[in-house]
Amino acid sequence: MTPRACEALIKLKLEVILEAGAGLDAGYPDEEYSRRGVRLGSRAQVFEEAAVVVQARAPGANPDGGGADLAALKPGQILIGFGEPMTALRETAEIAQRGVSFFAMEMVPRITRAQAMDALSSMASIAGYEAVLIGAVTLPKLMPMMMTAAGTLTPAKVLVLGAGVAGLQAIATAKRLGAVVSAYDVRSAVREQIESLGAKFVVLDIESAEGEGGYAKQMDEAYYRRQRELLAAVLREQDIVITTAAVPGRKAPILVTKEMAEAMLPGSVIVDLAAERGGNCELTQAGHTVVHQGVTIVGPVNLPSRAPYHASQMYGTNVVNLLKLMVNKEGALTINLDDEVIRGTLVTHEGKVVNPKVSQLLEAGVNA
Amino acid sequence: MTPRACEALIKLKLEVILEAGAGLDAGYPDEEYSRRGVRLGSRAQVFEEAAVVVQARAPGANPDGGGADLAALKPGQILIGFGEPMTALRETAEIAQRGVSFFAMEMVPRITRAQAMDALSSMASIAGYEAVLIGAVTLPKLMPMMMTAAGTLTPAKVLVLGAGVAGLQAIATAKRLGAVVSAYDVRSAVREQIESLGAKFVVLDIESAEGEGGYAKQMDEAYYRRQRELLAAVLREQDIVITTAAVPGRKAPILVTKEMAEAMLPGSVIVDLAAERGGNCELTQAGHTVVHQGVTIVGPVNLPSRAPYHASQMYGTNVVNLLKLMVNKEGALTINLDDEVIRGTLVTHEGKVVNPKVSQLLEAGVNA
Amino acid sequence: MTLGVYQLLYIIAAGSFILALMWMSSPATARRGVLTGEAGMLLAVVGTLLRHEVVNYDWIVAGLVIGSAIGIPIAIWMPMTQVPQRTAISQACGALASALIGTAEYYRQKPHGFEMGALGLEMLLGFLTTTASVMAFGKLNEMLPSRPITFKGQNIVNLSLLGVAAAIVGYLVVHPEASFLFPIFVTLAAVFGILLIIPIGGADMPTVIALLNSYAGLSACSMGFALDNKLLIIAGALDGSSGFILSIIMCRAMNRSFTNVLFGGFGQLQTSAGGGKEARPVRSATPEEAAGILADARSVVVIPGYGMAVAQAQHKIRELHDVLTKRGVEVRFAIHPVAGRMPGHMNVLLAEADVPYDKLVEMEDINSDMGMTDVALIVGANDIVNPAALNDPGSPIAGMPILDAYKSRTIMIIKRGMSAGFAGIDNELYYMDKTLMLFGDAKSFVASLVKEISSNHD
Amino acid sequence: MTLGVYQLLYIIAAGSFILALMWMSSPATARRGVLTGEAGMLLAVVGTLLRHEVVNYDWIVAGLVIGSAIGIPIAIWMPMTQVPQRTAISQACGALASALIGTAEYYRQKPHGFEMGALGLEMLLGFLTTTASVMAFGKLNEMLPSRPITFKGQNIVNLSLLGVAAAIVGYLVVHPEASFLFPIFVTLAAVFGILLIIPIGGADMPTVIALLNSYAGLSACSMGFALDNKLLIIAGALDGSSGFILSIIMCRAMNRSFTNVLFGGFGQLQTSAGGGKEARPVRSATPEEAAGILADARSVVVIPGYGMAVAQAQHKIRELHDVLTKRGVEVRFAIHPVAGRMPGHMNVLLAEADVPYDKLVEMEDINSDMGMTDVALIVGANDIVNPAALNDPGSPIAGMPILDAYKSRTIMIIKRGMSAGFAGIDNELYYMDKTLMLFGDAKSFVASLVKEISSNHD
Amino acid sequence: MNLEFGLYVFMLAAFLGFQLIRKVSPLLHTPLMSLTNAIASISVVGAILISGEKDASMLSRVLGFVAVVSATTNLVSGYLITDRMLKMFKKREPARK
Amino acid sequence: MNLEFGLYVFMLAAFLGFQLIRKVSPLLHTPLMSLTNAIASISVVGAILISGEKDASMLSRVLGFVAVVSATTNLVSGYLITDRMLKMFKKREPARK
Numbered sequence A, B: 001m002t003p004r005a006c007e008a009l010i011k012l013k014l015e016v017i018l019e020a021g022a023g024l025d026a027g028y029p030d031e032e033y034s035r036r037g038v039r040l041g042s043r044a045q046v047f048e049e050a051a052v053v054v055q056a057r058a059p060g061a062n063p064d065g066g067g068a069d070l071a072a073l074k075p076g077q078i079l080i081g082f083g084e085p086m087t088a089l090r091e092t093a094e095i096a097q098r099g100v101s102f103f104a105m106e107m108v109p110r111i112t113r114a115q116a117m118d119a120l121s122s123m124a125s126i127a128g129y130e131a132v133l134i135g136a137v138t139l140p141k142l143m144p145m146m147m148t149a150a151g152t153l154t155p156a157k158v159l160v161l162g163a164g165v166a167g168l169q170a171i172a173t174a175k176r177l178g179a180v181v182s183a184y185d186v187r188s189a190v191r192e193q194i195e196s197l198g199a200k201f202v203v204l205d206i207e208s209a210e211g212e213g214g215y216a217k218q219m220d221e222a223y224y225r226r227q228r229e230l231l232a233a234v235l236r237e238q239d240i241v242i243t244t245a246a247v248p249g250r251k252a253p254i255l256v257t258k259e260m261a262e263a264m265l266p267g268s269v270i271v272d273l274a275a276e277r278g279g280n281c282e283l284t285q286a287g288h289t290v291v292h293q294g295v296t297i298v299g300p301v302n303l304p305s306r307a308p309y310h311a312s313q314m315y316g317t318n319v320v321n322l323l324k325l326m327v328n329k330e331g332a333l334t335i336n337l338d339d340e341v342i343r344g345t346l347v348t349h350e351g352k353v354v355n356p357k358v359s360q361l362l363e364a365g366v367n368a
Numbered sequence C, D: 001m002t003l004g005v006y007q008l009l010y011i012i013a014a015g016s017f018i019l020a021l022m023w024m025s026s027p028a029t030a031r032r033g034v035l036t037g038e039a040g041m042l043l044a045v046v047g048t049l050l051r052h053e054v055v056n057y058d059w060i061v062a063g064l065v066i067g068s069a070i071g072i073p074i075a076i077w078m079p080m081t082q083v084p085q086r087t088a089i090s091q092a093c094g095a096l097a098s099a100l101i102g103t104a105e106y107y108r109q110k111p112h113g114f115e116m117g118a119l120g121l122e123m124l125l126g127f128l129t130t131t132a133s134v135m136a137f138g139k140l141n142e143m144l145p146s147r148p149i150t151f152k153g154q155n156i157v158n159l160s161l162l163g164v165a166a167a168i169v170g171y172l173v174v175h176p177e178a179s180f181l182f183p184i185f186v187t188l189a190a191v192f193g194i195l196l197i198i199p200i201g202g203a204d205m206p207t208v209i210a211l212l213n214s215y216a217g218l219s220a221c222s223m224g225f226a227l228d229n230k231l232l233i234i235a236g237a238l239d240g241s242s243g244f245i246l247s248i249i250m251c252r253a254m255n256r257s258f259t260n261v262l263f264g265g266f267g268q269l270q271t272s273a274g275g276g277k278e279a280r281p282v283r284s285a286t287p288e289e290a291a292g293i294l295a296d297a298r299s300v301v302v303i304p305g306y307g308m309a310v311a312q313a314q315h316k317i318r319e320l321h322d323v324l325t326k327r328g329v330e331v332r333f334a335i336h337p338v339a340g341r342m343p344g345h346m347n348v349l350l351a352e353a354d355v356p357y358d359k360l361v362e363m364e365d366i367n368s369d370m371g372m373t374d375v376a377l378i379v380g381a382n383d384i385v386n387p388a389a390l391n392d393p394g395s396p397i398a399g400m401p402i403l404d405a406y407k408s409r410t411i412m413i414i415k416r417g418m419s420a421g422f423a424g425i426d427n428e429l430y431y432m433d434k435t436l437m438l439f440g441d442a443k444s445f446v447a448s449l450v451k452e453i454s455s456n457h458d
Numbered sequence E, F: 001m002n003l004e005f006g007l008y009v010f011m012l013a014a015f016l017g018f019q020l021i022r023k024v025s026p027l028l029h030t031p032l033m034s035l036t037n038a039i040a041s042i043s044v045v046g047a048i049l050i051s052g053e054k055d056a057s058m059l060s061r062v063l064g065f066v067a068v069v070s071a072t073t074n075l076v077s078g079y080l081i082t083d084r085m086l087k088m089f090k091k092r093e094p095a096r097k
């Protein structure tokens, strides 16, 4: 939450308590907050006193401090944050048990009206940008073309696999740096979007796979195999490959196998944005950089934290916009379950897991 | 030396021996060389057999392995490489004593004809580019402006101090990434050049200081103080400051003092390309990243090594072009002292230090 | 080897007409051209009056006075928008004069041979142009149906009519005394004039009038041959050729085929693409028209959307910004937070095209200015300016903030057709009275705008 | 009311000359123009031979044969570089013919009044042009000193000479029998021709020749008045006016004042930025002219330099690339390794303007194509195309590889003035015959090129 | 002789008309149309000659009179309206720049 | 009558010459100069008339002969060289499109 976001909340007639020093890493000193009327306190104080607790990483998404936070939650409290409710099922169930109303930011429905709360898109934007920077820094070449007295440096070739929000941002950033950019996505509908950024769409000879709400749907293994074969040829010419392919709630598909990576140019780089979900490359190790036969595979986690200033700004705005839906003119909180956005985002409420997908998964988990 | 550069040498009827594995880090495997007719050998073998030894960092510029190399040099041998002859006086004197003809790449005269051999420019280009990447990665913000559903991200402000080759390249790269770029240089003549890249020239109210051959000349302390005062105001608004100011053969001038850095925005970044020569920022520690009161000061050394593939390509081309001046049609070596480029670059020859500036410094050193 | 006064005046008059046309072909000297043309005409009239053949002034003076009495009001009170109509009716008068003179001359002399031929051509062109001009006037004034009327065998009928008229002239050349043929000839020429215009649509009328102009000139030229008058030959020939070229140029500028106008009958209208829904009328405009509005605006807000990205029109848009700014028009860019298909989509493209950051305005800031904006130029955007987001709670985009383009004084929307945007819904904005649809690919349409503004508005 | 054969032929000949000039004014149709001109001349000669006044053919045929025998070798063996000289000497012949015909006519008829006046003008212009053309030939061939020779009171001497000659004509108009005056008149005219050229420098000679051309045309025109020959009047007048305009245009293109050429004696050149060095003439062109050449080219190589960066002309250049490419012109960019002021300077700017990478060609690759390139368009580059790097070992840039722009068929150089580049040296390229200097800021000049090509060449 | 003359003049004038208009700005199409229309009213010369003749028949005279009236109408309105149109261009001029 | 005629024709032709050349491409300056020079050799018509006359004096005849020779020289070399010049342009032409 940036000072400005807190200010916006205060304008909504809410009182804001902030854990002291929480904004420091992102470049927001405590004074900025207190100057705007934010009360500072310890983490415990925050959990103790607040009706709404806003976190970036709620217990489900925070293996380190999540447990402690979980314990500090009080019934009737509202919790807002990323919480991976579809995978961190245990934490989610526990949050429900504690009687907390948990709004998981990743569940914001992908409808037009909810774009202002869509923190996934915000974070994906930053991730796409940062991925290119990582690629550029790692690559033993320069990105742009340069014709100099010491010879001509050819421009780097960048391939983006998966042109969702992050992928598109990666395309734009790589184009900016002067690379020759191409991109591929299973949803052939994004071809126009890729071209609208001046990049080339790589045509593989397999059919499209667009699911509901803009997310790609899960495809069968034969499909992925065919895709990999065709991709291998394209990969061999690239300097940087940025993979962003994801299918919501599942492990990321493997797009680049070990063999495919080995066939790439020595010195080339793979930046795998799906690292947190198992990676699009077989060799990816989340949080680590692997060099395999001359090819560097970077598996960054929590990329938005590399641009904490802007990430906080965007996330803060998203949360404020969500809270606006729950606060009436007098600053009182209400959870209006008729609102599509509220209903979609709310995972646990009044002691129960209310999101149908999550409860399905929970039941499946109990059965298994 | 890239495989292609070696090929060019072989075309000049020279025989080429390469230390095995030398190209690996830059992405050039040994096979690439041997396929082109290059003989591979150990480092010792290279020094033993070659009439011309080409290095990136000759003993003067290589504190780690330089001593060993120095010992391996043989009288009559030609040595080509960066060797910091103006500062590494001891090594230079020793090279002279060993009867080696040493061509220091940093001494290539800045005349039009010598542009093809001007490795300083080549390396500065890469350094300027890499500096921006470092800045971008370090900065807790995104560089470009983005107007999104989660608010508008303002573009980063980048200030480049010293618009020589590296500075100009930094300007160009930062512009590419979408930053708002301004630049400052003591030589007011570069104003047009800065503007020719679409950046703003920061006008400080002090007079110009252009010396001979395009290098800035050394100014007195009063001058630098005044410069710092005026700069301080500009610095306060910047997100990234890239300093490249250098005066040849001397310690780099301090442009950003401790106080000035402290007054900068929290989260802002200084990338000091002059780190190797003492730094343009008082807080710079060469080879280290310092965080001081929220401001990150990066003091990178040997930046070109971050893009070894292209750096090798450029350096190789430069060296080949220099060697072309010394090789006649039959592949025999001659050192033609009438050639301005040869004369300028040659530091030690036939047992003596022949470069007047270096020998002056040597004498001064002996006297002191 | 000497010149009479009137001959000298004629020569000067001819020179004046040439200078008039020459000066008229550039805006800077155009008015000088008209004045010169007027002076030339005055000299021609004065010179003629001075000729010793002319002895009876009463009828002439009466004619001149009455003519002026009719002409001046027409010129002064005719609204500017009706210039083509005015020209048509004035044309009819001129051509009628020519035709009547031919008639008089025929009955006076019954000449034969070359002179009769010239006279015949004069009258043919004169009568034809008279009726054709009246028809054109009717179509332009919508007193006649302005849509093209075609029937089977039209061309054959027209051609045979013309053939018969020509044959009569041929016969008269040899037997000038066969005056019973004369009324038939006159009728044929007049009917031919009508038939010529019937198959041509109202939109082509200005071009047709230019062409009829040329005919009138040729008629005067033939008169010159018949009466042995050099001034008539020169002025007529100048007029004939320049009118002809002008009509060709106008055809090209209006994107219609000259042969179609010449032979008529192909002026079909395109039907708009309203999909399955009941088609609602929209107003569309050409690049020329849109350019005129933009060039005269004081403030323009450009609203780019996904269509700009698809068309990769960002560079052209920057050019448009440049030419308008150079004219003193204030141009700003309103960037909607979700314009395009990714966060910052417009930013990356406009930055690439080097649009200065300070020209990009956020939604909240620009919306308050929208009411004072002369033109909102929407380039390939749709959902982000759709008022349904504000007005229609049932709409899929309800609740999304929009750029209030609907508040601006004029709205121009560049898109390829009437299809919907990302949200798949129709847009009320398109049907507003102050909206002009500019149909075309964003890149090429903006390019035409730039070209038009930079070449015709400076 | 009928035409003789020769009259018809004359009319056709006159039409041919008009078409010849019309077609000649665009490169695409120029050859057709010449052929038409030749045909016209043939018709004129044949027509004349057919006239019943002409009865003695032997002298004529002999004359024609001898004339061709002299003319053909001149045309075939004269090196192309000496076209101005050739034109000068051929001019002298034509003018001499005109003068001699006048002389013969004078002695034959001793006419008075208008005819004598026309004859006098014919002879004055004829003799004057004859001697002036010979002088111009001498100066161009450097048989005479090519620098301008001026003396005090030059204008007074010239004018009084002309005045006396005119007075003699005036006297002869009234007293044609005073033939003793005739030789004096001829001498005066001839001397005047010489004096006219003396004060004009060699560099202005091409313009002077165009002007003399115009005089020769007017002489033929006067002859037409004297002999009552319409063809002579038309051809002479066409020639007179087009020659006159041509000389004005050429003056403008070569950056010199027309009045100076007309009255001579001020033949100073502006001093080029070569410092103390002797000033040299360059040819410059307007955006319209340059646009015409670019639009008609098959292949264009754009050579950007530091000036493009200073002017920030990269976006305009991409537009130029776009409009030319759309016309089917092959456009490539030749990037010199040290163009601009930093490595990759051109790359970053052209990438910003979205010029496709595959349009950028390295120096080594493009140099071999340069000889087959129609136009090398140099935009604010200087040192990197300076042939001194190859030819002059003493030059500060000796040894630097350059882009071989000098090999291309036409060279156009956009820069603001004649000032030097980074290396501070003059550039031979600017003074080549096939070079056109396009003076102006690169951004605005390229913008005018784009505008011109897109509006007038489609 | 007359025919020869006429043909020369016609040819030259026709070429000239063509050359003059060839490159006109589209802005001027309408005024130019109006101007050429006004020039076509040169037939007033013929009308005057016909009706002013000494021994003109009544037919000639009436036809001539009508011709003078209509040609004059064309002439006057043609020139005036062209002028009016161009004045409007002028008016916009000063406001610009 | 003759003078009137001459003046008309002169005026028209002079205007026409001006209009035709006004916008010529600078590439064509030299060939055009050469062509107008060749057209000036129309004086060959006068020369033929003078020297071909039935009862021409010796003086006329000689002058006429010299005039024919020089005008023909001008004519022939003028056209040929213009053509040669343009052929050099032409060579590039066919390669187009």
Ligand SMILES: NC(=O)c1ccc[n+]([C@@H]2O[C@H](COP(=O)([O-])OP(=O)(O)OC[C@H]3O[C@@H](n4cnc5c(N)ncnc54)[C@H](OP(=O)(O)O)[C@@H]3O)[C@@H](O)[C@H]2O)c1
Residues within 6 Å of the ligand: A112, A115, C304, C305, C306, C307, C308, C310, C311, C337, C338, C339, C340, C341, C342, C343, C344, C345, C379, C380, C381, C382, C383, C384, C385, C414, C415, C416, C417, C418, C419, C420, C421, C422, C423, C440, C441, C442, C443
């Ligand atoms: N920014 C984001 O992060 C993001 C992400 C996902 C979705 N969205 C959604 O995308 C939409 C963005 O709105 P928008 O107004 O920018 O786009 P839009 O509503 O999709 O409308 C684009 C319009 O451009 C026209 N067009 C397409 N190609 C064109 C061309 N070549 N030339 C001219 N016109 C062309 C289309 O009409 P014709 O076919 O008739 O030409 C279309 O109506 C919003 O609904 C937003 O919610 C945004």
Ligand SMILES: NC(=O)c1ccc[n+]([C@@H]2O[C@H](COP(=O)([O-])OP(=O)(O)OC[C@H]3O[C@@H](n4cnc5c(N)ncnc54)[C@H](OP(=O)(O)O)[C@@H]3O)[C@@H](O)[C@H]2O)c1
Residues within 6 Å of the ligand: B112, B115, D304, D305, D306, D307, D308, D310, D311, D337, D338, D339, D340, D341, D342, D343, D344, D345, D379, D380, D381, D382, D383, D384, D385, D414, D415, D416, D417, D418, D419, D420, D421, D422, D423, D440, D441, D442, D443
């Ligand atoms: N690339 C590098 O790394 C580097 C580094 C340092 C030095 N250099 C040197 O820089 C030079 C580069 O050659 P170059 O040909 O690119 O540049 P140049 O030789 O410096 O010539 C640039 C020309 O552009 C013209 N110009 C300047 N501003 C203009 C404007 N706004 N519009 C139109 N023209 C303009 C100038 O002429 P007017 O003033 O008459 O307009 C000037 O002659 C070489 O000598 C090279 O050695 C290169």
Ligand SMILES: NC(=O)c1ccc[n+]([C@@H]2O[C@H](COP(=O)([O-])OP(=O)(O)OC[C@H]3O[C@@H](n4cnc5c(N)ncnc54)[C@H](O)[C@@H]3O)[C@@H](O)[C@H]2O)c1
Residues within 6 Å of the ligand: A110, A111, A112, A113, A115, A118, A120, A121, A124, A161, A162, A163, A164, A165, A166, A167, A184, A185, A186, A187, A190, A213, A214, A215, A216, A227, A244, A245, A246, A247, A248, A253, A255, C341, C342
């Ligand atoms: N309607 C809205 O308001 C709204 C809001 C945000 C996003 N969206 C849209 O939703 C879509 C998805 O966004 P996201 O970034 O969250 O997606 P994501 O992170 O779920 O997936 C990233 C991309 O990977 C692709 N992908 C999946 N499997 C793949 C495979 N095997 N090979 C190649 N590519 C594969 C997907 O198609 C997707 O484009 C985007 O098109 C975006 O525009 C819409």
Ligand SMILES: NC(=O)c1ccc[n+]([C@@H]2O[C@H](COP(=O)([O-])OP(=O)(O)OC[C@H]3O[C@@H](n4cnc5c(N)ncnc54)[C@H](O)[C@@H]3O)[C@@H](O)[C@H]2O)c1
Residues within 6 Å of the ligand: B110, B111, B112, B115, B118, B120, B121, B124, B161, B162, B163, B164, B165, B166, B167, B184, B185, B186, B187, B190, B213, B214, B215, B216, B227, B244, B245, B246, B247, B248, B253, B255, D341
């Ligand atoms: N003629 C040639 O062929 C040629 C070749 C290469 C470079 N050059 C020129 O040489 C010049 C210097 O190049 P470089 O990059 O090696 O320079 P450098 O590395 O020596 O210095 C970098 C820059 O710092 C500036 N500087 C020095 N002290 C400063 C201070 N106190 N404050 C601010 N700025 C200060 C200098 O002016 C210079 O621009 C450039 O202009 C370049 O174009 C010319």
